Amino acid sequence: MARHPGEAPAAVEETLRLDPPLIGWLRTTTRPLTLAGTDLPEGARLLLLMHSAARDEAHGVHAPGTFDHRRTGTPPTLNFGAGIHYCPGAQYTRLVAGRTLSTLTQALPGLALTARSPAPRPAGLVLRRPTLLHVHWQRHDR
Secondary structure, three states: OOOOHHHHHHHHHHHHHHOOOEOEEEEEOOOOEEEOOEEEOOOOEEEEEOHHHHHOHHHOOOOOOOOOOOOOOOOOOOOOOOHHHOOOOHHHHHHHHHHHHHHHHHHOOOEEEOOOOOOOOOOOOOEOOOOOOOEEEOOOOO
């Protein structure tokens, strides 16, 4: 990454696809409906888990459990919502994350994640974030 800072935005997108901070939305039905063969009344509370959509091989996601920042042709993620519920800060968040990743890898080119998976996270059903990332740094003389 340090040699190719232009790849940072793609790495951010792949991170969002593989390990998103938001895996679902809470919704309430506004009318009776049938969903996947189940009848739901008006006012039913639903937890819609869309995390798996970004890993669906039926929609062209090859090797869905593998991080590949050069991946192409995957469907867009729903991490920032959609339609009228699209997050107004989505582009800013992507920009800051990409710039941070690019700057950090250029400043510390020997920095790498230590193979500890998964990163510890606070208990939570919907919103997830790592509380700690284990890294190591091998200094490269300039």
